[in-house]
Amino acid sequence: MSSSEPILRVEGLSAAWGSLPVLDRVTFDVGSGELFVLLGPNGSGKSTLLRCLVGLESPTSGRIVLEGRDVTALAAHRRGIGLMFQDAALFPHRTVYENIAYAPLLQRRPRAEVDEEVRRQVDLVGLSGFEDRAPDQLSGGERQRVALARTLAARPRMVLLDEPFASIDPELKAELRADFRRALGAAGASAIHVTHDRPEGLFLGDRVGLLFEGRLERIATPRELFRDPGSERAARFLGYNLLEGAHGPEAVDPRELRLSPEGPGGPRLTVVAAGTTGGERLVILRTPDGGRVESRGPDEGPVPVPGDRLYASWTRSVRVAPNPPRTAQRRQEP
Amino acid sequence: MKRSLAELALLAPIAAFVALFALLPVGLLFATSLSAVGGWGGLGNLLALPLNQRSVANSLVQGGLSAALALAFGYPAGVFLGRYSWPGRNVVRSLLLVPFLLPTLIVVLGVEDLFGAGGLLAGPAPWLLHFGHGVPAIVAANLIFNVPLVVLLTAAGCETASPELEETVVTLGGSPARAYRDAWGRPTWIGAAAGGLLTFLFSALSFAPPLLLCGERCYTVEARIWSLDQILLAPSDAGALALVMVVLFLAPTVGYLYLVRRLSSPSGRRARPARPLSWTGTTVALAVETAAVLTAVAFLLGAVLFRTLVPYGGGGPGSAWSALFGPVTAGRLGVGIPAATANTLLFAIGAAGITVLLAVPAAYAVLRRPGRSSGLSLLLFVPLLLSPVVLALALATFWRPLLGGEGSIWILVIVSQAVLALPFALQSLGIPLAGLAPAGREAAESLGAGRFSAFLDADLPRVRDGLITASLFAFALGLGEFTATYFLVTPRFTTLPVALYGLIGARQLPVADAAAGLLLVLSLVVFLVISLGGRRVEL
Numbered sequence: 057m058s059s060s061e062p063i064l065r066v067e068g069l070s071a072a073w074g075s076l077p078v079l080d081r082v083t084f085d086v087g088s089g090e091l092f093v094l095l096g097p098n099g100s101g102k103s104t105l106l107r108c109l110v111g112l113e114s115p116t117s118g119r120i121v122l123e124g125r126d127v128t129a130l131a132a133h134r135r136g137i138g139l140m141f142q143d144a145a146l147f148p149h150r151t152v153y154e155n156i157a158y159a160p161l162l163q164r165r166p167r168a169e170v171d172e173e174v175r176r177q178v179d180l181v182g183l184s185g186f187e188d189r190a191p192d193q194l195s196g197g198e199r200q201r202v203a204l205a206r207t208l209a210a211r212p213r214m215v216l217l218d219e220p221f222a223s224i225d226p227e228l229k230a231e232l233r234a235d236f237r238r239a240l241g242a243a244g245a246s247a248i249h250v251t252h253d254r255p256e257g258l259f260l261g262d263r264v265g266l267l268f269e270g271r272l273e274r275i276a277t278p279r280e281l282f283r284d285p286g287s288e289r290a291a292r293f294l295g296y297n298l299l300e301g302a303h304g305p306e307a308v309d310p311r312e313l314r315l316s317p318e319g320p321g322g323p324r325l326t327v328v329a330a331g332t333t334g335g336e337r338l339v340i341l342r343t344p345d346g347g348r349v350e351s352r353g354p355d356e357g358p359v360p361v362p363g364d365r366l367y368a369s370w371t372r373s374v375r376v377a378p379n380p381p382r383t384a385q386r387r388q389e390p
Numbered sequence: 391m392k393r394s395l396a397e398l399a400l401l402a403p404i405a406a407f408v409a410l411f412a413l414l415p416v417g418l419l420f421a422t423s424l425s426a427v428g429g430w431g432g433l434g435n436l437l438a439l440p441l442n443q444r445s446v447a448n449s450l451v452q453g454g455l456s457a458a459l460a461l462a463f464g465y466p467a468g469v470f471l472g473r474y475s476w477p478g479r480n481v482v483r484s485l486l487l488v489p490f491l492l493p494t495l496i497v498v499l500g501v502e503d504l505f506g507a508g509g510l511l512a513g514p515a516p517w518l519l520h521f522g523h524g525v526p527a528i529v530a531a532n533l534i535f536n537v538p539l540v541v542l543l544t545a546a547g548c549e550t551a552s553p554e555l556e557e558t559v560v561t562l563g564g565s566p567a568r569a570y571r572d573a574w575g576r577p578t579w580i581g582a583a584a585g586g587l588l589t590f591l592f593s594a595l596s597f598a599p600p601l602l603l604c605g606e607r608c609y610t611v612e613a614r615i616w617s618l619d620q621i622l623l624a625p626s627d628a629g630a631l632a633l634v635m636v637v638l639f640l641a642p643t644v645g646y647l648y649l650v651r652r653l654s655s656p657s658g659r660r661a662r663p664a665r666p667l668s669w670t671g672t673t674v675a676l677a678v679e680t681a682a683v684l685t686a687v688a689f690l691l692g693a694v695l696f697r698t699l700v701p702y703g704g705g706g707p708g709s710a711w712s713a714l715f716g717p718v719t720a721g722r723l724g725v726g727i728p729a730a731t732a733n734t735l736l737f738a739i740g741a742a743g744i745t746v747l748l749a750v751p752a753a754y755a756v757l758r759r760p761g762r763s764s765g766l767s768l769l770l771f772v773p774l775l776l777s778p779v780v781l782a783l784a785l786a787t788f789w790r791p792l793l794g795g796e797g798s799i800w801i802l803v804i805v806s807q808a809v810l811a812l813p814f815a816l817q818s819l820g821i822p823l824a825g826l827a828p829a830g831r832e833a834a835e836s837l838g839a840g841r842f843s844a845f846l847d848a849d850l851p852r853v854r855d856g857l858i859t860a861s862l863f864a865f866a867l868g869l870g871e872f873t874a875t876y877f878l879v880t881p882r883f884t885t886l887p888v889a890l891y892g893l894i895g896a897r898q899l900p901v902a903d904a905a906a907g908l909l910l911v912l913s914l915v916v917f918l919v920i921s922l923g924g925r926r927v928e929l
Contacts, residue, residue: 110561132560133568139561145554147572158572159562203558210562 063088063246064109064214069118071104078104080270081118086214086246091237093261094250097293101270102250106216109248110139122213138212142219144203146191152178152202153187159210177205180239197228204236208243215240215247221256233260254294258282266290271380284374291376297349298376299323299368306373310350315339315366325349327364341366396841400751407748408812411805412773415788416636416780422787423629433630442631444607445614446638452525452610453594456532460589464537465582467683468544470676472578475664482684483545484921486538489687491863491913493870493887494598496906497531499894500690501603503697503903505530510693527603532593534690537683539592540585546653547581548574577653584649587642594639595777597873602894611635612779616877619783629787632780643775650817691910698907702900710900714908719901723889724881731908734885737800737875738868741807745864748808749815750857774813781806782877796880803883806874811864818860819853859920866916870909886912 062085071079079101086092094102107113109120111132120128127135146155156177160170178184181201191199200220207215220236221229237260240247251257257264258278265275266286274286285291288298291307299308300323315325325341332338337355342348349368360366427436436442471483489497504511505522512518521527551574559569597616600608609617611631619628667673702710713719720726725733773781785802793801834844850857872887879888886909893902 110557112557112560132557133563133565135561136563137561139557141554141558143552143554145552145558147555149576158559162563162568206558206562212561216561 061088062086063090063123064248065119065121066109067119067121069105069108069115069120071101071108071113071115078270079108079115082267082270082272084265084272084275086248087262088246089241089244090246090262091240091260092246092248093257093264094248094267095254095257095261095264095293096252096267098252100252100267102252102267103218105267106139106218106248106250110137110216111135112139136213138207138210138215140200140203140207140215140217140220142222144191144199146199146202146206148191150191151187152183152189152191152194155191155202156206156209158206163210173209177209180208180242181205182235197224197232200224200232201235204239208239208245212245215245217247217249219251219253220249221251221253229256236260266293268293273380285376287379288376289379291374296374298347299343299349299370299373301373303375305376305378307376308370308373310352312370312372313349313351314353314369315341315351315360316369317364317366319367322368322370324365325368327360327362327366329362330360341368397755400755404748404752404812407744408772408809411785411789412776412781412809415784416776419629419780419784419787420633420636423626424633426626427630433634436627436630437634441606441609442614445609445611445631446634448600448608449594449610449612449638452528452532452596452600452608453590455525455529456536456593457586457590459529459533460536460540461582461586463533463679463683464540464585465544465578466676467537467680468541468582468585469548469578470673470680471541472545472548472581473574473664474667474673474676476667476677479664481921483542484917485684486542486687487920488691488913488917489535489538491866491870491917492535492910493872493890494531494535494596495602495872495887495890495894496694496909497534497690498599498602499890499899499902499906500534500694501527501531502894502899503693504690506899510696522603524604525608528596528599528608529593531599531603532589532596534687536585536589536592538687539588540582541683543581543585543588543650543653544578545581547577547579547584550653551577580649580652584646584653587646587649591639591642591646595635597779598891602891611638612777612873615779615783620877625783625787628783632777632783635777636775636780639777640775647774694903694906695910697900697903700900710904711907713898713901714904719893719898722896722898723884723892725884725889727886727889727905727908730884730886730889733800733883734869734887734912737803737807737885738865740804741811741868742861742865744804744808745811745815746857746861749812749819749860752816773809776809778806778810778871778873779877781809782874786878796882799878799880799883802878803875803885806878807868807871808864810871810874811867814867815860815864818863819856862916862920866913866920869912869916
């Protein structure tokens with residue numbers, strides 16, 4: 057975070073689809089120049105929260121304060137919050153240049169300034185020379201770069217990114233994430249990035265908010281979050297195993313789990329599958345009560361076979377609290 | 391990838407049918423007529439005749455006026471229907487198809503019932519008689535028939551708009567008006583333009599409205615061709631004028647096909663969900679306009695039904711129905727109404743059967759490969775280029791002598807109805823097929839199913855609704871087909887629309903209303919079956 061003064065403050069925001077609650081008193085803030093990640097499973101309310109922030113949905117209660125001004129009731133086109141979609145949503149009948157120049161022209165900036173803005177943005181997203189191409193001549197990653205450039209060219213007070221890498225090839229994703237991070241940083245833009253992809257969220261975020269069933273359960277830096285997930289479901293979502301320790305449920309990193317055919321040790325688990333993922337052995341097991349457990353370690357020694365019963369042990373774990381009670385029946389977002 | 395032999399085999403029946411019953415007879419009609427009138431010079435002389443010139447001008451004026459007004463009335467209602475979710479929306483969408491399924495004769499009758507001498511409106515307000523005849527009446531009839539088409543196609547355009555693009559414009563600072571201009575308005579313009587072109591074509595080539603609501607001074611080219619062939623007994627002149635007509639209306643027909651293709655290929659995108667209706671000044675205005683359009687259509691069709699209850703011939707209420715099935719009507723028409731109804735149903739079933747048998751394999755072979763088949767699929771849409779009168783004239787000239795006596799006329803009627811229904815059946819089938827992912831069929835093939843079994847097991851169940859819709863739509867079009875049938879039939883094979891024309895011509899209006907009511911009921915039954923299960927017809 058480059059400044060302690062929040063650019064965005066969200067206070068007790070709730071939203072519903074008809075009578076079914078989707079968001080439940082969500083409160084957080086985003087600092088100037090910060091990249092805040094909203095991480096949560098599908099149906100947790102991430103996109104609805106984003107749409108409320110940008111003004112495309114109306115919250116049932118709560119406040120959205122942008123740069124000290126309450127914008128909760130302000131129309132979307134007056135908020136100055138840019139939104140990028142999973143589908144880049146480029147104008148199909150306009151070139152790359154025309155897509156990026158769209159907002160500057162809407163703002164009636166002088167032509168020379170518009171040209172300069174477009175040039176700066178295409179440089180920033182690494183698409184110099186693509187200005188005259190039509191969207192259907194671009195790859196998925198290039199389309200997303202154009203969409204980011206178009207969003208930044210509007211000079212929004214804040215940028216919201218709704219799973220922009222969801223339909224990008226895995227090989228390109230890492231590079232694109234890094235380029236987006238750099239471009240947003242260079243533009244000095246504050247941003248909220250929404251994703252259900254754990255590595256993506258932890259990689260990108262200055263801070264990460266974990267959203268479950270419409271509730272923002274925890275906000276922390278990626279490192280803090282991983283070190284102390286908080287609840288059982290947060291630990292599970294972050295990739296921890298949940299195992300019963302001496303003092304109750306414990307979250308165990310799959311890399312910390314040791315498996316042995318002989319006790320004494322922790323609980324006895326049944327192997328479901330085992331194999332190599334390239335330099336690492338992955339073993340998937342079941343606890344006696346049906347819970348799923350993963351072990352990752354060096355690909356050495358005999359490979360367990362399904363049905364083997366192994367004792368689990370670990371030296372490091374994190375204490376987690378039980379999940380908070382559910383307040384009301386929720387519906388999945390469309 | 392070259393088209394496989396199997397695919398060509400699937401296309402062979404429809405190609406042969408279109409060639410034998412459309413291209414060949416029409417081509418020969420044009421060639422022989424052109425030769426008979428003395429070549430291109432003779433054609434020029436024919437066009438120089440004032441009555442022919444006037445018919446072309448009438449077509450352009452009536453088509454242009456009707457299209458412009460249909461766009462003005464239909465576009466706002468189309469936006470309201472396509473963009474917003476409101477109670478009864480799906481029912482209204484289905485009901486709007488009813489005028490298209492009806493013969494124009496019913497609409498003509500409705501105009502007479504409302505604005506003709508002693509009509510429901512012109513009776514108490516004689517100044518409205520102005521709308522009961524001449525160009526205003528013809529345009530009014532065209533509008534009732536065509537405004538729903540513009541509404542439906544505009545709504546279809548709305549559904550292909552990308553919600554993300556619209557939201558992007560708004561979040562980039564564009565006002566709602568800007569979002570309309572730059573994002574969601576464009577597809578609605580494509581839909582409306584398709585509707586406008588279709589309205590222009592149907593109105594410029596209309597037959598019954600100028601004949602019954604005005605007379606010779608308002609004849610369109612279509613009516614003039616009929617008059618040259620049937621009244622003036624100059625078939626060569628009729629054939630040559632038909633050639634002019636096809637050339638004249640080639641561009642709008644191809645334009646319509648192009649636009650409708652753009653509407654139906656939104657790159658696999660699912661239909662845009664309608665947004666919840668919130669009452670603002672704009673939505674209230676759109677709702678009021680939509681209600682006005684629906685009321686006008688319902689009022690006109692209601693007038694027809696209402697007049698069937700008016701006492702007739704000294705009888706009580708409903709006596710027009712007794713008269714319809716009575717001996718006087720049978721004597722006047724040369725055939726009883728039950729027989730005419732049976733003819734109508736048999737011809738429509740025959741036409742629907744042929745249409746579907748031809749359209750299914752063709753649509754499967756052609757439309758599964760979008761982008762590779764535009765030339766070939768255009769050939770299958772050739773019938774859309776042909777007006778009913780041109781087709782009937784060609785079939786009568788070429789095939790009637792080959793088929794022999796009057797007893798075989800029914801074959802030509804069924805064939806003509808099938809040819810005219812083919813483009814619409816292909817359209818109804820093409821869209822579900824075009825959106826069909828090959829994964830299901832390929833999975834079936836990888837599990838050992840042959841190509842045909844894979845088609846039956848994987849593809850057919852998923853286009854079943856399209857198939858049912860296409861066959862019912864072809865049946866409904868057959869039920870209401872008047873122009874070509876009227877050109878071809880003899881009294882023995884009279885259909886309900888032809889009987890209706892005879893009754894209007896004889897000024898037996900309440901009895902004609904009852905015949906129209908019968909047709910309306912039959913069409914409504916088909917419409918109800920189409921609507922069951924949420925099926926939709928794609929125009």
